Structure formats: C-alpha cells, structure tokens
Amino acid sequence: MIAPAATRKTKVSVLSLLFFALSLFLTAYSNRNPQVAKVGAKFVLAVLAPLESGISQFSRGVDSVFDRYFLLVAVEDENERLRQEVNELSAENSELWELRSENLRLSKLLDLKKESALDGVVAQVIGWGASGWVNSLVIDRGTESGIREGSAVIQKQGIVGQVVSTTRGSSKVLLITDPASGVDALLRETRARGVVLGDGGGGAVMDYVLAEERVEKGQIVVTGGTDGVYPKGLVIGTVEEIQSRQGEMFQRLAISPQVDMNRIETVLVVTRISQTEDEEEN
C-alpha cells in the first residue's frame, strides 16, 4: 500500500510536469504570436499604472522635501522666527529647484526635437520591470498621446528603448539593455554595421560586426536606421571592449550605453519622424 505522503508527492509531481509542459507550449506559442503576450500585458499595465503613477508623484514629493528641507533644517540654530522663515524659504526653494531641474530636462528634449526633426511626446517614468531580467520601464503616456507599439524612446544623450505595450494612459518600454532588444547599429567613424543587443546586466553588446573591420575602444555607436524603429544617427553608446577570436567571421563589441538606464526620469517618445528639407527635396 502506498503511503498518503507518497501519493501526494506523486500527484504534485505529475501535475507540475503537466503545467511545466503547458509553460513550454505557451513560451513557444507566444514567441511566434507576440500579440498574445501584449493583450495580457495591456491588462496588467492598466491595473498597475494608476498605482505606479501615484507612488511616482508621491516619491518625487518626498525626494523634494527630503533633499531640500531636512538637510537645511539640520544646519539652523537661530531663533524661532528665523527658523520658521528659513523653513518656508527652503520649501519654496525646493519647489523651484524641482521645477528648474524639470524645466532643464524638458528643454533638452525640446532641443532634441528641433535638432533632429522628430515629433514626439515627453513622458515621465513611473515604474520599472518587475522581474529583474526584463529591463523595462513604465511611462505615463499612452495611445491617447499618439504613442503606439514600436515607437522609439530617446533622450538628448541617446536612445533608451522602444514601446512594446500601450494602454490609453501608460506604456511599457523595453530598454536597449534587455537581451530581447535588437537595434540596427553603425560605428560612426568606420560605418561598420552590426546589431546592438542588451546583455541583461545593464550594458549592451554589438554583435555581427565583420572580423575584418578595424574597431577601437571609445568609438561611438549610432543607430543604423534600417530597423524601422529608431531614426538614423542617434547615439547608442561607446565601444568598451572588443571580443574577437581567430577564425571567427564576426567580432563582438561590449558597448557602454550613453544613457544611464538607472537614472531615467523623463523621455521623449518619437511619434513621427518629420521629413527634413533635404529629404523633401529628394
């Protein structure tokens, strides 16, 4: 006679095996049909985005108070009236400081729009990828601002990623540091072509660069413009390490992204690439 514990274990193992097989099937199926994952992702995004937006605003408020108020309170040892005055001015200063820094960020993005003839929407980051393995962001703009899946997300310094899922008021952005991301790329000086993939650890690699191409550390990597997502010539990062082996057809370059993905607060989502005068003439 089989003991109840053994029966339970067998049952759990068989059931686990079935669900694992189902997971493999789902992985393969959703890999071939990305729309399936996107429909579900929209639902999760719609549920969580309002909460994330709330916490993001709250945190900005707390940051502002903490940075500019408590630190100043620590240095005051004057009388009560002056202290009160200092506190009030500090709070006011804090607000102005935040506004100034936001203004600066927005101005940079506006400059970028003018310089590069890109039409876009400025968005705030309100959340980050949940699992640690998917390098993604959640932003506070969605389809009602003209954002659609596949829109490029950039900053003044360089590219950030692309939109993979949207709802009316929020979007999920896959960063270029995610292994599932791929960007057509060029070395700015030599025009050597390759594909930039995320390394999953906050950096990126440029793969499929022909072995005979001369590459040096510090060279700038820019977008190639043929992937249908990113406009040509935007900075991706700089070459940090060259990995090539004798006899191999391609070399792989470790890239340090130009944008610090851990410090992104505001981004520009490209909604349309305007034609420049030169292009219109052609």
Add this chain to the structure above:
Amino acid sequence: MRKSLALIVLAIFALFFQEALFPLVLPRSFVPNILLLLVLYLGFFESNEFGVIGAFLLGIFLDLSGGLVIGPWAGSFVVTFCALSLIADRVFSESPIAVSVVGLCGAALANVTFLFLTVEGLPYVRSMLSQVMSQAVVAMFLLPLLIPWLRWVMKGQRDYTDYA
C-alpha cells in the same frame, strides 16, 4: 476560497511593490522578486494541487507584466515549486537558517531555469550570473522574514507552532 483570494491580492501588491516602490529605494539588482518568494512559500506549506496551480498562475502574472513572452516564469516557478515541495517535509521549516538556505537555492534554481528557457546561447553569462547571485542572496534574507507573515495571511496561523 480564502487562500485563493489572499494569493490574488498578494500577487497584485507584490507586483506593485516590485515595479514601482522598491526600484525607488534599492539598486536594481537587489529589488526582490516577491512573487518568487510567494512560490517558495507555496512549495513549503502548500505542497498540493493548489500550490502547483498557484505557482503557475503567479508565473503567468509575472510574464504578463514583462509584456514579451508568456510562459518562462510560469515554467520556472512550477519547477521551483515542485523541487521544493518534494523536499519540504525533510527541511526543518521552523529554523530560519534552513529556510534561508532554501530561499537561496530556490531563488537560484528559479532564475537559472528562467534563463534556460529564455536565453539563446550563453554569451552574457558573467552579467547574468551576478544577477542570479544577487537575487538568491536577497531571497535568502527575505524568505525567513516573510514566511511567518504569509502563513498568517494565508492560513491565519500566527506562529510556527500553529502549523500542523
């Protein structure tokens, strides 16, 4: 019914904490995967059909939050749950040290299984291994703290002695 409802609410809050709250205060590689900790809890204390289905659905929920592929986390969570449920009755679950070790190994197993299901080839082993290690260490510290609380939420048991 109570357990199912508790698990759904916990999952929503866990994802909210993982996506929005913890990244504000912790370095990205040390943001805990609380859904994974829920799976480790299920492996310990719900070694039955409810646990398997719970682990699978938690994985699907995490996959959906990524928005790319459905299945890898679900598969990884089911494997981790199964491995843990097979050894759960041999682990002294009253000991925080034993629970910590299980947290470390369980988190490492879940992350490695996830990588196995998602990454083609192993070109980025170095950066990914450090991520696996940091996640495992975070789970090692958090699991013993979370388990008593989860038992209270899921089963109404206030301390270890209530567990039968």
